[in-house]
Amino acid sequence: MATVDRALAELAAAGAAAIDAQTHRWMLRAAAQHPLLEAVGLHGAHDFRHTYATWLEDAGIPARVIDE
Numbered sequence: 001m002a003t004v005d006r007a008l009a010e011l012a013a014a015g016a017a018a019i020d021a022q023t024h025r026w027m028l029r030a031a032a033q034h035p036l037l038e039a040v041g042l043h044g045a046h047d048f049r050h051t052y053a054t055w056l057e058d059a060g061i062p063a064r065v066i067d068e
Contacts, residue, residue, distance in 0.1 A: 004055045
């Protein structure tokens with residue numbers, strides 16, 4: 001999970017992601033709003049969701065937990 005946390009921290013530091021103050025969930029800025037996201041091929045929240053799920057899977061989180 002440290003890899004996921006580190007990746008999210010890097011996105012946040014670059015201004016490409018932030019934690020929503022109300023829901024405490026990560027939000028990705030639209031690619032049109034941030035060139036970093038365009039550069040790595042993330043074009044919206046749906047792409048980020050799949051990427052994040054892959055990071056969780058790579059970190060050994062069970063698929064059932066990721067789905068929830």
